[in-house]
Amino acid sequence: MALTRIGLAGLAVMGQNLALNIAEKGFPISVYNRTTSKVDETVQRAKLEGNLPLYGFHDPASFVNSIQKPRVVIMLVKAGAPVDQTIATLAAHLEQGDCIVDGGNEWYENTERREKAMEERGLLYLGMGVSGGEEGSLEAYQYIEDILLKVSAQVPDSGPCVTYIGKGGSGNFVKMVHNGIEYGDMQLIAEAYDVLKSVGKLTNGELQQVFAEWNKGELLSFLVEITADIFSIKDDQGEGYLVDKVLDKTGMKGTGKWTVQQAAELSVAAPTIEASLDSRFLSGLKDERVAASKIFQGDYSSGETVDKAQLIEDVRKALYASKICSYAQGMNIIKAKSTEKGWGLNLGELARIWKGGCIIRASFLDRIKKAYDRNGELANLLIDPEFAQEIMDRQAAWRRVVCLAINNGVSTPGMSASLAYFDSYRRDRLPANLVQAQRDYFGAHTYERVDMPGSFHTEWYKIANSKI
16 A cells, blocks of 8 residues: 555544544545554444545554654544553654654643653654644644644634644643633533523423524524533433433543643633532532432522523523633633743634634634734733623623522522622722731731832731730
């Protein structure tokens, strides 16, 4: 056989699908997996899907030697040690100028470490966040740009959803924050569902109609679209709808936690994303929650009459306003890290490549791009004139939803955190003056004054007790 254009190692579901996508776009591809049955399975799928130019190999040497030089191999394996093991296996057969592309969800500092190690061996290394973009060596990106432009999602008004993000671990960092925003988005949608179901008493049929209608307007997005679909699926193993049979316990792979940790290290407020992570932690305490529900029994209903149509409209507005806050927080994390590392990331371009193909794709990302195009130094998405007006137009509904949920014992941590974020950000004075005074009282941490420059310390205890 002739040499292939590219190789892919790691044939779990995502790896198989990407390999078949590349082959379907006309690029001959070699595939390899440590468990050889996955190789055979992928080759068989390629035959069934139209004799696609995909070729399987059971040993790494034959796999590497089947690829045209300079060789490019994409890895799609579990983050951490498996990546290092796969790199070692491949590097033993690669030559100077060849390139390894890591397409997994990897910690950005690991990518920077591996890029440096590969450079010392004469190899190129590229970290590729499959939903977010690519980073690492620009030369490595150029090796596969033609393939990526073809296999990435295509958006009619803005082109392929792929770009070279920047140097070092920037792309993996951006992909990580993308996943953090995704956590927030999913939590907010779940809270909208909970309020409509628990307080508004909407049926699954009504919920399907509501989310399908929302997906025609400003909330048009992949996650709202699939939510509507979920409410339509009947249980094929029993009565009723499948969504009601799904255990209320959310899994996670760590990128949301990394996002929150980075927000803390960068001193960037990200309460919506943090609330979504806490909600996943609490969902995991299923047995404890069941026991607690028996201890705290009672009627938590406020008893107030709910206008269903008004509630649906209010929840729509609350969801949209909260989503703006979640994206604003994510963008601020990326901006802070870009400043710290000197990456020079283009936030508008990130919004553009998220418009298609990724989990958080949504119509309003186009308007986020335009906001950063208008002002590349925008301090916060909330103060862009268009978004600021939209939040002001929706804040009354937003407050009604949060109050209604609280009065009925329904938790809305994401929406509540988003509203608190907005209310804190929009105020010119917060009660932080008292907190700083307390810090100075017990720890002599000093404070600044609003009426004169300088740093001050007061003997609060002595003064307070001298008056007794």
